[in-house]
Amino acid sequence: MEKDFLPQGDHIRQLLVNASISTTNINGLLRDKGVFLGHIEKNNSIPLLMKTLVSPADFHDLHEAQKKKEDTIKFRTATIKCTEDVDLTKVFSVPMDLAGKIKEVHKYEPNFKLLGTPTFYIEDETAIFDYKIERDNFLENWTSNKTEHSGKVFVKKSKDGNLELSVEQNSTSKETILINELIVGEVKKLLKDQSFIKPEDDFIRIKFNDFTNAQRIQFFYSFTKEFCIYLKFQSITDIDLYLDEEQESHVDIKALVDEIDSLKINGRGLQNNPLLKNNQYHDKLIVGSISLRYSFDIRGVKGIANLVIAFPDYIAKKSINAELQISLNFTIEKEHKRTTTETQLRKELYAFVEKHKIANYSKFKTP
Secondary structure, X not given: OOOOOOOOOHHHHHHHOOOOOOHHHHHHHHHHOOOOOOOOOHHHHHHHHHOOOOOHHHHHHHHHHHHHHHOOOEEEEEEEEOOOOOOHHHHOOOOOOHHHHHHHOOOOOOOEEEEOOOOEEEEOOEEEEEEEEEEEOOOOOOOOOEEEEEEEEEEEEOOOOOOEEEEEEEEOOHHHXXXXXXXXXXXXXXXXXXXXXXXXXXXXXXXXXXXXXXXXXHHHHHHHOOOOOOEEEEEEEEEEEEEOOOOOOOOOOHHHHOOOOEEEEEOOOHHHOXXXXXXXXXXXXXXXXXXXXXXXXXXXXXXXXXXXXXXXHHHHHOOOOOEOEEEEEEEEOHHHOOOOOHHHHHHHHHHXXXXXXXXXXXXXXXX
16 A cells, blocks of 8 residues: 655565565665666665665555556456347346445454445446455555455357356455456356356366366467467476376386476476477476566567466365466567556557467367
8 A cells, every 4th residue: 555655764674575576676666766786685785775765666666566466357257058049238237235245244343344335337348346345464564554455257258159248356455366266156156047158057277177287288388379469488497296106107207206296397498398298208297387488579579478377276275166267468678668557558468368279278278
């Protein structure tokens, strides 16, 4: 939460030591002020920045860096086939008591509250539920002891002529993921009550166990191919890798991997790693998430795009029913920062990611 005064001295230290503010953020500000350091660790850079005047623009950049780290938008999608054409205006004309539904699923008072009384609205033939929550965060410092997080659910009809609804969930915290599920449950109930879907039907989601180990890797690696005219693939930068105990290791890597449970691999060109590139090894390898780096150029606006594709519930709980989650974030070149926003870029480019995801899910999933 931004304050109505500019922090200096110890107040600015509290913000700078936050893990969401990187050494790159701090040293970028120092370089803009003509200060260049041989050692860029926070122990060296923070004392210097504390002694300088932090301008409103500097503080805005620091605050946005912190907010970006905390509020990475995550996407989950699901589809359901309808028995007849759906009038979205009619279906979503009934107001939803979301605050009441949140209370129903919590035995005790939750550590967050819904802001306002949001309802569905129609825009460009899409039903949208846009909301914000305020969460108590007592472990944080003065800059963020209460944090706001937003969520959004889109319900839209398929453009290919099929009577199919697609629900796209945007979320920025665990609490908004929970709220999104409540909204999706209400969407399903409204469709059933009005006989647009069969009583036994449910939303189809991309799940971890929809793939074999080899198919899952092929699905992830499909994002290294060209699928968007504005994006140019550079490298795979992170992979969460696990070994399937039920599969025998290939003889070439048996001595290397048989004593390992999991690997967190970071690098600049992991798509060329022999362990991952050779499909003879793939039956033994379980990939839980992958991070990809692209350069982008969209009508002259340039920068770096980072795409993370993951099954977070598999990584956290080894759930084979884990649902696919995607996040897409941008680093915009300095000279273009005032001409566009991450939200605008994400709105335009995510459509390409979604189209590629659906096509390759159908291609690589287990029949």
